Amino acid sequence: MNIKALEWNxxxxxxxxxxxxxEKVSFTSxxxxxxxxxxxxxxxLEPEVGYPCPSCMQDYYA
Structure with missing residues (x-):
């Protein structure tokens, strides 16, 4: 598999x-x-369920 990406997250x-x-973490390779x-x-360690993201919060409170 040959994938070219500018960054990996x-x-x-x-x-x-x-x-x-x-809380995305970016890497160059x-x-x-x-x-x-x-x-x-x-x-x-596992991904933590935390605060709502701005996009979901806007949709939820709209």
Whole structure:
């Protein structure tokens, strides 16, 4: 598989209203992103369900 991307991301948080990805962490290479994701997984950390994202909050309160 040959994928070219400008950046690689994963989410460390989840919106409590819509389940959107929040607290995105960006890396310049796939290898860096995988290494950090593996480190967090080994430490037992999972994405945290936190505050609503601005987009969902606007839809919810509109």
């Amino acid at each position: 994963f989410a460390k948080g989840i919106c409590s209203l819509g389940g959107c990805d929040t 796939r290898a860096e992103a995988i290494k950090e994701a593996e480190r967090l997984t080994k430490e037992g």
